[in-house]
Amino acid sequence: MAYESLRKVLRLLEAFRAGDRLLGVNELAARTGLDASAVSRIARLLETDGYLERDAATKRYRLGLKVYQLGVLYLSDHSAFGRLNTALDEIALRTGHTAYFGVLEGRQMVFLATRQGSGPLQVVVTPGERIWAHATAAGKALLARLSDAELRRVLGARLPGYTRDTVRRLPALLRELATTRRRGYAVMRGEWAPGVAAVGAAVDVKLGARPVAISVGLPTFEATPEVVESLGQSLLKTVEALATWAKGSSSA
Numbered sequence: 224m225a226y227e228s229l230r231k232v233l234r235l236l237e238a239f240r241a242g243d244r245l246l247g248v249n250e251l252a253a254r255t256g257l258d259a260s261a262v263s264r265i266a267r268l269l270e271t272d273g274y275l276e277r278d279a280a281t282k283r284y285r286l287g288l289k290v291y292q293l294g295v296l297y298l299s300d301h302s303a304f305g306r307l308n309t310a311l312d313e314i315a316l317r318t319g320h321t322a323y324f325g326v327l328e329g330r331q332m333v334f335l336a337t338r339q340g341s342g343p344l345q346v347v348v349t350p351g352e353r354i355w356a357h358a359t360a361a362g363k364a365l366l367a368r369l370s371d372a373e374l375r376r377v378l379g380a381r382l383p384g385y386t387r388d389t390v391r392r393l394p395a396l397l398r399e400l401a402t403t404r405r406r407g408y409a410v411m412r413g414e415w416a417p418g419v420a421a422v423g424a425a426v427d428v429k430l431g432a433r434p435v436a437i438s439v440g441l442p443t444f445e446a447t448p449e450v451v452e453s454l455g456q457s458l459l460k461t462v463e464a465l466a467t468w469a470k471g472s473s474s475a
Contacts, residue, residue, distance in 0.1 A: 231261065232268075232269070234257065235251060235255055235262065235265050235269070236269070236275075236286070236290070238254040239286050240351075240352075240353070244285065245278050245281060245284065245285050246285075247282070247283045248262050248263050266284055272289065273288055274286070274287045274290055276288070303429070304335075304336075304430065306465065306468055307336065307426070307435065310322075310324075310437060310464075311324065313461070314338070314437070314457070314458075314461060315338040315339065315341070318340065318439055318457065319341045320342065320345075320439045320440060320441045320454075321338065321340050321345050321347070321348060321439065321440045322338045322340070322439050323336060323338070323348045323361075323437070323438055323440065324436065324437040324438070325361055325438075326430055326433035326434065326436075327356055327362065327365040327434050327436070328353075330355060330356055330357075330378060331354060332355075332359050332362040332436070333353050334350060334353075335350055335430070336350055337349070337350060342441075344445075346440030346441060346442070355384075355389075357389075357414075358384065359411055359423065360408075360409045360421035360422050360423030360436075361421070361423035361436035361438040362423070362436070363396075363400060363409035363410075364403060364424050364436045364438075365434050366396075366400055367403040367404045367409060374396075375393065379393070380392075380393050381393075384414075385414065385415050386413055386414060386417055388412065388413040388414050388417075389414040389415075390414065406455065407455070408422055408424040408458055408459060409422070409424070410423075410446075410455075413443055419442070420440070420441055420443040420445075420451075421438050421439060422451055422454040422455050422458060423436050423437065423438035424436060424455070424459055424461075425462070426462050426465050426466070427462070427465065427466040427469060428466070428469045437458060437461065439454050441454075
């Protein structure tokens with residue numbers, strides 16, 4: 224019984240997504256499958272302990288300071304987080320495009336940090352955002368490190384999609400991942416959002432037990448073959464530098 228109550232609390236916290244401002248009791252009930260009275264009761268307890276905050280005017284909820292503090296503690300325990308952020312600064316400055324990194328969790332990428340580029344049109348990736356891995360360049364770069372047998376077990380035969388360009392059949396994805404392995408970086412064109420392209424590469428660095436990938440996002444009309452190749456080679460140099468840093472850090 225105690226475990227089931229805990230699961231309800233966790234479901235409520237996990238109902239908040241990147242980009243959410245405030246959520247009401249009915250919205251939280253719809254996302255969690257809990258009845259509104261249970262949501263109201265749990266939310267009040269979480270508010271009391273600082274894990275949720277309630278807007279005084281609308282009576283709707285947002286995540287509280289305690290959640291942020293836990294996130295900071297998690298990240299501060301991983302020295303790689305700071306080095307990866309430095310790499311984002313360098314990539315955004317060098318390319319003028321949005322740079323971001325994330326970790327693979329199951330079938331999804333969870334993006335942890337982003338840097339906006341200097342161009343007039345920028346891809347927006349929100350830290351904390353979850354996206355199906357096969358629809359992102361960073362995700363495909365990490366999936367390419369799995370064997371075909373592992374991919375069949377993890378992904379299944381049919382893949383969820385965002386746009387008409389999202390790869391939804393496993394055989395087609397396997398062919399693309401074979402190309403990714405050969406060239407060392409992955410490419411996404413309009414598979415997550417229309418008009419958005421990205422180039423991504425896996426990094427030999429982990430946050431906890433989770434593999435990391437770094438990516439550059441840009442408008443699709445700018446993603447010519449020459450630009451994609453240039454960004455891919457640039458990312459591979461960044462990945463090599465990060466791997467060298469990781470080896471030195473582990474041996475220090």
